Amino acid sequence: MVGAAMGFELLMATALAIPMALPGCPERCGDVLVPFPFGIGHGCFHEGFNLTCDATHSPPKLFMDDGVEVLDFSLPDGTLRIRSSLLQSFSSEFNGSWFAPSSSTTEIFKLAAARNSFVAYGCNMLVQLVPRRTPGDLSYASICASVCPTMNWGEEFGVSSCSGVACCRTSITPFAGDLPSYDIQVKQLIQQRTHNYLSYGTGTAAFIVDQDWFIRNEAEILPHFRVTGNRGEMVKNLSVHNLGIPAVLEWSLDLIRDEGLFLLAPIGPGSSDFRCLSSNSFSFSTDGTYDRRRCNSQGYEGNPYINDGCQGVITGIAISAGFGLLFSLLGVAKITRKLKHQRAMKLRQKFFRRNHGLLLQQLISSNKDIAERLKIFSLEELEQATNKFDQNRILGGGGHGTVYKGILADQRVVAIKKSKIVVQREINEFINEVVILSQTNHRNVVKLFGCCLETEVPLLVYEFISNGTLTYHLHGQSENPLSWKDRLRIALEIARAIAYLHSAASISVFHRDIKCANILLTDALTVKVSDFGASRSISIDETGILTAIQGTHGYLDPEYYYTSRLTEKSDVYSFGVILAELLTRIKPVFPSHSSEVTSLASYFMSEIRENHLLDILDQQIVEEGGTEVAEVVARLAEACLRLKGEERPTMRQVETRLEDAQRSKVNSQINRTDQISSNVQLYTRSKGGEGTRQYSLEKEFIHSSEIPR
Incomplete structure (x- = not known):
């Protein structure tokens, strides 16, 4: 065991001897290790990667030229963490910006979208993260909404996590990420009182944050943003420097290939000085260009961006300690593997219990x-x-x-x-x-x-369901578009599954996230409803429950959204959106002529009320001679999409109507639908009235994106 201890000491010594900075350059600033191509001082960094170590702090702190503090680096990932900027205001609506650190050359630093979250604290707000350079038709990178049930939500409501009550958190759209700058827009939601549920405006704080860090520190951050008092003021010091909120950036470095060797680009404009990269390393691409490099995984560690920066750890030990020490290390490795296995088993047991x-x-x-x-x-x-x-x-x-x-x-x-x-x-x-x-x-x-x-x-x-989702077959690049006959059968099978969940299972289940993306199809186009993570089960004698809002934009029941009361009619509304998709092949949310985001539900209801079904009906249905049955299904969809849940049919009623439609009993179906219409006000042809007024609320609702899950 003495030999084993010596082996570990030499292993550590060898690892510590691996260079990370250029010769003669400082490797640390306080607690932060500074690896090349970053550097402190003249001749110690690649162009655009210069840093400053401020020794007036204790311990010293590392800064970029524009004053942004650097917290740490990861060479293998090509990332660094900075102290993120925080946007806050006590106004109900305002705009701001978030910028990655600037460089004197090109856009070296960009936000690592997949590694960060967008978080906002406040009440009665809709917050959007908008890329300044929009890829394609995308108008936002992240969007979330937050409300407060009471004025003193921190103490009375027991809020302990960022889930849409006084705080919302969402991921940043990957294909809109990896950009150097974003705009942050805060809007106030409509003020209203529904039962005991109160929404109102208050101060707001929004920021981009390392998602792993936020998950670990969420409970500690929350008190800094707690709302108290009659004015809804945020208490405590919201200074980002006190909170220490980090964000993860990616950096890129131009590499060129010369006679099979990878070299760094010239150090400065007009310079012919190239720095050789370590021979025990390899380059890889993140966006189609070779802008990352790592040490070979087989026993090499260090900095792949400097000459001889990747060194073999075991080789160094063998040279310094000889073969006798190597044999000792083999024994240590065996013991280490056994201990590692035991730790892994204990960790698995811990996870199993948790x-x-x-x-x-x-x-x-x-x-x-x-x-x-x-x-x-x-x-x-x-x-x-x-x-x-x-x-x-x-x-x-x-x-x-x-x-x-x-x-x-x-x-x-x-x-x-x-x-x-x-x-x-x-x-x-x-x-x-x-x-x-x-x-x-x-x-x-x-x-x-x-x-x-x-x-x-x-x-x-x-x-395993082999044929993808209904979303793919309706809106994807499927070579065989779904026939009207298949769509009608698919609608019926979805209705049967939801009706079973509502009334035929051993317990009543409200799915809460019915959408085409959660409808899987077999090779025979048989429906398989999936993803029950957001579902709620209730006893038979209950008619609804109060829950935090969960669902997907475009499918979410507006009544549930505004009251937080989940009922079986919430699934009915979502199913109505699917019926509208099957009839029109229009996505649940789409850009309108005015470039604003439009809900298919509100658009569909408006067109039906104006007797414009044929204008929006999928041409394939017309060509297959299905317009009469399609009109029946359209009236059923309108019934499902009524804003008041009590006016919507049950899923058992929906199932029966679709069975009649599939058997092409059009006349009897219309008569039956008209009979229901007198009870639940299924269908109106007026252009104004209550329906139009109610859907003004829908316009407010459709500006939210996916509700946090």
Whole structure:
């Protein structure tokens, strides 16, 4: 063991001896390691990467030329963290800007969109992050809304997380990210009082922040923005320097290839001085150009941007200590692997307990039917099924996670959902989805085979659905557009699944996120409703529940949005949007002629009231001779899209109407629809009246983006 201790000491000494800065240049400023191409002082940095170490602070602090403080660097990732700017005001509406540090050359520094979140604190507000250089038709990079139930929300409502009540957080659209500057726009939402739910204007603070840092420090940040008193003033010091909010930037460095070697670009204008890169490194691309470099992963560490900067750690030890020490290290490595395995097992057990594994085991053991359908997989089983989550196995994904294709030991093909974000709310959503799907059994609801609880973020294992989403077939590049007959059958199968969830399952389930992206299709175009993370189950005698607002822009029930009261009619509204999509092949949110974002729901209702169905009906339906049935379905969609939930039909009624429509009983269907119309005011042809007034609220509502989940 003495030899092992000496081996570790020499290993550390060798690692510490690896150069990170150019010879003769300072490697640190206070607690921050400064690697080349960054540098402090003349001749120590590549052009545009010069920094200043301010020793008047204790410990000294590192700054860029424009005064932005640098917190740390990551050479392998090509990123650095800076102290982010914070925008705050006590006005109800205002605009501001966020800039990455400037450079005297080109746009070296850009926001790393995937690594940051957009956060805003305040009440009754809609906050948008708008890229100054808009890619394509995109008008915003992030958008979120926040309201407050009471004036003293911090104490009375028990707010402890950023989930749409007094605070909202959202990811930054990746294809709008990686830009050096953004505008921040704050607008006040409509003021109204619904039951005991109060919305009002108050001070606002908005900022871009390292999402990992924010998740860890969310609870500590919240008191700085707590609203108290009759004026709704934010208390405490909101200075960004006191809060220490970091943001992650990417930096790029021009590289050129010369006779098979990668070299840095000239150090200065007109200079012929090139710095050689370490031979034990490789270049890779982030945007089509070779602007990143790393040390070879096989035993090399250090700085790949300086000559001989990547050094072999084990080789250095062997040279300095000889073969005897190497044999000692082999013994140490064996012990280290064993200790590492033991730590990994303890960590998996910790995750299993934190992810409610014991509770789920009890649920499975107490119900034979669930035990036959649901299995708790080990991490090794899923790693083997996905070839250790190989990139080539990725089926798709988004801001919340990635879906992998896997093959289990029994040769079943499955889809494995692996989330990215680690917050307790999303872990609770996972458990919620497991409990709901374990108790449902319907041919049009996706089957859950099991889950894995041994990772920080739990993994879900579903049946593999091979033909993509309804969104792809309606709005994607599918070579075989859906026929009107298929669309009508798909609508009926979705309605059957939702009606089953509402009234035929062992417990009533409100899905809360019905949308085309959550409707999967098999090769035979059979519907599979998926994604129950936001769903809520209630007892049979309940008619609704008060919840934090969750859903997707374009599909979200306005009544639920304004009252926070979730009922079965909220799913009915979302289904009405899907019916409108099937009839028109128009996306749920689209830019209008005035370049403003328009809701399909409000546009569809307006056109139907003006008797313009044929103007918006998908031409393929007309060509297939389906206009009569389409009119019946359109009237049904209008009924589902009524702003008052009590005026909408139930999903059982919707299912029955669609069954009649599929059998082409047009006359009887119209008569039945007209009969319902007298009770629930299904259909009006007036151009004004209550419907028009109500949809003025819709105009306010459609400016919000995806509600936080």
